[in-house]
Amino acid sequence: MSVTDDAIEAIKQMIVDGELRPGDRLPREPDLAERLGLSRSSLREAVRALSLIHVLDVRRGDGTYVTSLEPSLLMDAMSFVVDFHRDDTVLQLLEARRVIEPAATEMAAVKMPMADIEGLGELLDSLGEAPSVEELVENDIEFHRRIALGSGNAVLASLVETLSGRTQRARTWRGLTQEGVVERTLGEHRAILAALGRRQAGIAAALATVHVAGVEQWLRDTLVDKR
Template structure:
């Protein structure tokens, strides 16, 4: 293990063990480096790395603190990395969505309230009356985000949100070039909501797999 990695692991262990809690200030650099048995330069590199991924907050003239460790904060770093991916990585992102979106739909089927379901129906109704491509894509993003939020799992919702941006271009492209894409999307969304309303988790999972896989397969053909 590289020396910097050892320093990162040491700080992580302090957080995981509870010795350092969200909002706590790290011990002075000299004291911490001696405790970890590492050089101060290695410790500084570790702190920089953990600050990038929002685990630590370096405050000039004040010290270094553990952040709130809230999911949205930590996932900002992941979103940044995903946005840097090249276009040929979009298929890989869809492959991950094919795993996570059905999991979100399945989980939502167990906990969705009437208000959640009515909100999803409302999103569908809004786009049916105005089937513009930009409106459709905005609807698609909002629809999947609402299902993810409904699960109550902020990490899952954050992961899915971090992957939405890089797939927008593919969604627009499909809407423009594939006949019937708008109606197909709306029909598939209605079917998913129907399964959620019945509390049929396996069906919601299966419908979400088919929905995301359909876009994935279209993209594979379009980029072949």
């Protein structure tokens, strides 16, 4: 482990132990370096690294603070990496969605307020009878985002939102090239909505699995054809 890694680990431990809490300002650089037994240059590199993943917020002329540490903020670093992924890696993202999203949907069937479930119906109705593929995909992302939030688990919701948003290009591509996708997607959304409304957690999870697996299988077939 490098000296910089030691510094990162030391700061992380201070946060984990509750010595530094969200919003707290870090001690002055020379004081913290002396306390941790590190060089100031190593500490500076550690702070820079932790600021890149939004654990720390360096405010010029003010100091360095622990961020809110909200899951959505910390997931930004994952989003940055995902933006560089190619189609075969998007497939892995869809695989991850197929594992994670049904769990969020199952939890939402139990915890999501009925008013929010009814709001999902209004969201689907807002598309009208003949939405474009782009409108459908945007609606789809919002549909799944709300369900993930309905799980009551902020970390799970952030994961779903990150994975869902970063597969938008693949879903748009599918909508433009595969016949009947708009109707099929809306039908699957309506089925998930109905299961949520009836509080059928297992059925809602199974429907979510089938829904995500459809995009995944299409991409698998497409990649095979391209090779």
